[in-house]
Amino acid sequence: MQTIFTKAMARNVFLGGAGFFLIAYLALSYDTWQQIPKRDHANLITPAVAEGKYLVDTNDCMGCHTINGEGAYYAPELDVSYKTYGPAFIRAWMMSQPTGAPGRRQMPNFHFTQDQLTDVIAYLQWVGNINTNGWPPNKQG
Numbered sequence: 371m372q373t374i375f376t377k378a379m380a381r382n383v384f385l386g387g388a389g390f391f392l393i394a395y396l397a398l399s400y401d402t403w404q405q406i407p408k409r410d411h412a413n414l415i416t417p418a419v420a421e422g423k424y425l426v427d428t429n430d431c432m433g434c435h436t437i438n439g440e441g442a443y444y445a446p447e448l449d450v451s452y453k454t455y456g457p458a459f460i461r462a463w464m465m466s467q468p469t470g471a472p473g474r475r476q477m478p479n480f481h482f483t484q485d486q487l488t489d490v491i492a493y494l495q496w497v498g499n500i501n502t503n504g505w506p507p508n509k510q511g
């Protein structure tokens with residue numbers, strides 16, 4: 371005997387499938403939201419970190435640099451630079467721009483105060499410790 375796929379069966383397949391994936395979607399979203407506080411360490415956002423983020427945003431560092439893969443590819447990934455070279459280097463670097471080294475891309479001097487440099491460094495340290503599940507791959511400074 372031939373089975374006929376009726377309209378009612380098609381509707382049930384559609385509704386059952388849509389319902390199943392909606393529940394899977396909601397469950398996975400809930401699971402992700404549960405993990406975010408452990409991943410972004412929001413409890414470590416000190417006033418210095420917040421001020422550093424403000425300075426990085428308002429001076430458009432990401433117009434040239436990337437942070438966790440976001441931004442432009444003209445200059446190195448800043449959280450990797452922090453991990454590679456550390457706070458003292460970042461401070462000295464920011465103060466000695468532009469280098470004027472021939473053949474190298476140049477970076478402007480932002481004339482930050484020592485306190486502002488401390489804040490930018492605090493932000494780069496915090497943002498580099500967000501657990502992004504290894505994203506972006508092949509991150510390079």
Ligand code: HEC
Nearest residue numbers: 426429430431434445446451460463474475476477480511
């Ligand atoms: C106009 C583009 C531009 C902007 C805007 C810019 N940079 Fe840069 N930055 C560069 C370039 C180009 C280099 C690499 C220069 C070199 O290697 O000689 C660099 C290098 C650096 C380095 C050294 C990184 C390393 O791994 O060697 C740090 C730290 C840095 N920038 C921080 C910042 C911060 C913080 C801001 C925002 C306040 C910023 N930059 C804004 C262009 C820029």
